[in-house]
Each structure stands twice: as C-alpha cells, then as structure tokens.
Amino acid sequence: MTDPTRRGLLEASIFVSGAGIAVALGLPGAAFLCTPLLRRGGSTWVDLGEVTALAASEMPIAVRFRFESSSGYTSSSKPGLLYVVPDAAAEHGVHVLSPICTHKGCNVAWAPAEGLFACPCHQGRFDAGGAPVSGPPNAPLARSAVRVDAGHLWAELGEAQA
C-alpha cells in the first residue's frame, strides 16, 4: 500500500478534475438551461379598428382579431380578444382591457344589465375601468397601452398574451 499522503493527494486530484469537468460543462450548461430567463419576447401591436367609431359606442366592445404570434422557432396566426371601453377621460376616448380574469384566467364578458364585466367561472365582477368590484378577483383587468395611427386604434399585446 502506498503512503497515506500520496493517496490523499490522488484523491484530491480526482475531486479537482471532477470539479473542473463540472465547471467546464456546468457553466455553459446552466446558461443553456436558463435561456428562457435571460430572453424575453417583445410585445405585439394589433389594429382594433377606427377609433372614432369605437369611442362612440355606449358600452364596451369586444374586438376579435387575428395576429401573428411567434415563440422560439414557431409562429402561428392566433385569434385574440380585447375589450375597447369608451372612456371620456382617456386620451383617445377609449381604454383597452384584457378579457383575462385576474383570479383564475377565465375570459370575462360584459353584462349590460349589471353594467359590469362578469367572469363566468367564479362570479367575479369588474367595473368598466377594469377594477374588481365583487367576487374573488383582487387585481384589476390588465390595461393595454394604446396609440392612434391614421385614425385606427392600436393596442399592445404583452409577451404573455402574444
């Protein structure tokens, strides 16, 4: 049997080599693995139609549209839905709300009798401004950034919606 010092050195060299391999492959491997944390997708702007017509409405309008959505290496044409709510206080006479309930993610619908957005899943209610009124939701409906271009209202779809 060789002396214990030499044996200890050899054992140490095994762990040094092993650690070297782990670091050499582990660092690029971790970056590879964590790419979704480091890369964020951009937002998409969608055309919702003529802003004057939308602003003239008396109640929120559900605007359905199709948009090109790309994630990673795939892209597809997807249907989308946003609520355009007449709002005299807003810059363009409207604000735009996401239909996704902030409780569990069902799509809310405008209930004309109540004058509120109603969620079919757990009876959550939001007012026309998107603020939660009753039921389980605590957070308001997401508002999209808007701009007007050549008389058309454009709204921004965030990364999660796109």
Place this chain on the structure above:
Amino acid sequence: VTGTGGATQREREAGLLKLLRGLLAYPLPKGVGWSQAFGGLLLASFAVQVVTGALLALYYSPSASDAWESVAYIEREVRAGSLIRGVHHFGSSSFVILLVCHVVRTFLWGAYKGKRRWTWVVGCALFACVLGFGFTGYLLPWDLKAYFGTRVGVGIAGSAPVVGSYLERLMAGGASVGELTLPRFYAAHAVILPLVTVGLVALHLLLLRVHGVTPHWKHGYAGSGRLFYPHQTAKDTALALLLVLVLLGLSSAFGAPLGERADPQNTSYVPRPEWYFLGAQQLLRLFQGSFESVGSFFLPALGAGAFVLLPWLDRNRERDPARRRVALSLGGAVLVSIIGLTVWGHFALDAEERALAERIAASAPITPGTPVTTGAPDDPEAAPDEAALAERGARLYRDLACDACHGADARLDGVPSLAFEGSVARREWLRAYLAHPTPIRYDWTGGPLLVRMPDFALKGDEPDELGALVAHLATRTDARFAFAALEQPATDAEIETGRRLFDDYDCRDCHVLGGEGDPLGPDLDRVGARLLPGYAMALLLDPEGVVPGTAMTDFALTEDEARAIARYLETLK
C-alpha cells in the same frame, strides 16, 4: 471505551467516500496504467453525451416541420447553444475514436480471453449501441446531409436479403425516410438506446469488477501495490477533464455544422454519412449490381459475427502478443482495411461531389437574372415547332414528377400552382429560373423555405429541355388574367400612380424591393422580368381567388388602382 482514538481509519470515513472506496478500491495488477484509461474515458464521454444530449432535448423538436428550425434556434438564439451542440457533435466522434482505441487495447492484451469472454460480448453490444447512436443522431438536425445520409443508410438496411424490405419500413416508419422517421430516430437516440446502454454499461462494469482488470501478460496477477481507486481513477478523471476541454475547444473553434434544411427533391447533393460510416459506404460501392448484398450485408454481417465470437474463434490461450502472431496479423489487417476503406470512401465522395458540381455547371450555362435570348420569345406563334416542343415539355413535366409538389393534390406551403403558369411568368424568366432556381420566397424568419425548387440540371440544348418545359408551361394560360385595359401601352402617369400606391399600401411590409422590406411574401426585386402584368393585376384584385390560402392581403383595390400597381411592377426589371 473512551473517545474515538481507537476507531480505525475505515470507521471514520464518511458515507460517500466509504462507498467509493468500498466499491472501487480493489488492487491493480502490475503493469496496468495509462493504457487502461480508455474504458474510464468512454464512461466519461457517455456522461458528457447524456448531459449535453439532455440539454439539447430541452429545445429540440422531433418533427419534420420544426426540427431544422429548432436546431437553428439552438445555434442562434439559445445561450451557449452552439457550444453545447458542438460538444455533443464532437463528443460523438471522439466517442468512436476512443472506442476503437479501447477495442484495440483489449485485443492487444488478449483481455477477451477465458473468463472475460462475456465482458467482450457485452462490449460488442455496447459497440453496436454507439453505432446506433451515431446513425440515429445523424438524422436529427434534419438538414440535407442528415436527410440523405439517413436515406442511404436505411436503403442499405433495405438491401438485406429476405427481411430487407420489412427492416427498411420498420426503420423509416413508413415507405421512405420522412416525417414519420424523425420521431422514431429521436426515440431511439434519446430514450431507447440510452436506457439499453446504461444497462449494458452496468453489466460491463460489473463483469469487470467480478473478474478484475486484465493483468499484464508478463507480470500475471502480481500485485502492484496500487488500487483502482484512487490510482487508476485519478488518471481517468485527469484525462476526462482533458477530453472535456478538448471538446469545448473544438466546439468553440469549429462548431457543429448545420446545412440547408432537408429537401427531398434536391438532386444536386451527394449523400455523405458520418465519417465513421464512410468505410461501410465504400465497401458498399465496391459491390454493385447483383453482388450488392455482399458489401451491404454479408461481409459486414460476417465481420460483426466474427468480432462478437472472437473469444471462441481464437482458441490460443496465450495473451503475450509475441505468441499470437496469427491473431495479431489478422486483427491488424482488419484495422488497416477499415481505416483504408474510410479514407478511400472520403476521397471517393469528394470526387463524386466535384463531378456533380461540374455536371450542374455544364448543364446550366444561364446565370439567374440574365435575359435569355436563345429561348423562344414571348410571342406564342413565333417558332414553327412550338407545338412539338411543348409536347416534349409535357412529357418532361410528367417524367420529372413536377406535380408531386405543384399538383392540385400535393400543394405544399409556399409551392405555387403551375395550373396557369403561362399567364403568370415570362418565358425568359422561367427559362433562367428552371436552369438555376434561386429562392424568391422565404419563411417568416427570412430563412429558406422548408421546400425548395430543386435544380434538375436540365439541358439548354440538344435536346433543349429548358425550352421544352417553358414551351409546355406557356400553354397553360387562363382567361382570368387577360385584361383589355392592359393592352394599351402604359402611361407615365399610370406608372407613377402605381409607384405611389405601392408605397401607400405599405407593400414593403411583406415584400422586399430594392433591399428594403420584410421577406414575408415573395421577393419583388426585378419582378417585372418575372411576372406578366395581367397576373399581377388579377392577384392584386383578388388574392384569395387567384392563390387560395395566400397570405397576401386583399386591399379591396379598384381596377384602376390594381392596374396602376401592375404597370409599376412591370417596370421593375
């Protein structure tokens, strides 16, 4: 008993170290050292392939429509993607090299003899697994090289006697290598083979542990005073670190190749397998015709059989190489033949690629974009033998199976219908395009489309295949594209209106013109030399009606607007 002073070293060891030492600290015979490191290196290589392979699987998509894009995504977008993929790529080659070294070392030491024969047989199964990994992994990037290499490989399996056709269908998952092949190869590469390999490796190592490391023929079982752990393990891990660093270096210096996306119609590509299959391919070339199965099946099967049965075939109990002249000479001859065939195969393929390039260059004297004056002019009544030419073209159209992609039943994404091509494209352009197809359409990333017009290497004269095909296509006209208003010569004002409308409708949002715009739709550079104005006008008026399913926007243009834009496009020559 007080304190721990009385405890032995062994009792104080922590669990993991104890396990390591208990399992691996067995004595090494004299003369065992660096040359025994190949086995440990193979184990480390396998671990590297498992780790990098698992990482690649996070982004890879094993479907024909996405595979190439997902690999391109790994290469271009994923952090360290090209590095990790490169390590996996070079790791497969180094694996084969190390494996050959391991086999040669085992052979030289006679380590397959006697009680170790089953270790050898399990090792042979592992060898087959490694080749299986190489073969199945080769297809996964779904580029030209992958596709055609695999088509040849599956074809070879298909030439096996009796069971060939069944084997081919089983491997391809259908009649030929295609969409259904990719998931099979992926499952084999990433699930089945790794599981089998892990099991076989465990068995291989267990047998090694049972029988011990083969001692040197000179020293026999005389102890060296050294232990597998830590003495041999230290050598193995140091070399493994070196290997990982070399793989990282190769990967960052060269990267893994990713060629053009697989295109079943491509005729200008010489299939090239992974380098370690070049020898097998060359063997195949040596036996052609009715002797094909000698090279593709009998010789390899015989070789593999003899390889596996070596412990039983070689009855000589001696392990000293000096007393194994016959075995060593035969083994050396086999090794030299394999290396020779591999090198020969490499140069033979190079020569074949050059020959094909020359054939294509010779048969396509027309460069794209050069107006062709030797072809028939636009006037359909110009040449007296036009009808005969068109008839030959119709036969050619059928023989080349153009309808496989362009036919009404086989419309692929991005492949235009040719039903009314005579009303669509100018003859000069068609001729130049058929002689040398250059992409005019791209996918949404601006990259090449999944399907691409192949270069059929058509002849320009004697016989004039290009002229015949163009003449045939010219007969395919449609009255929908005849507009009386287009018979009048264009006015400058009309062209100017068209140019303005082109800008107003933001056509560059989807079309590239003069290097500007997004390549979502076809390239409009020199579109005037390509499209006839009647077609352009009809398409502008009713995109969906002319090209069902088109992404072209219907701008609800008036006839005057559409005509003006068509007139403007006509000037873009």
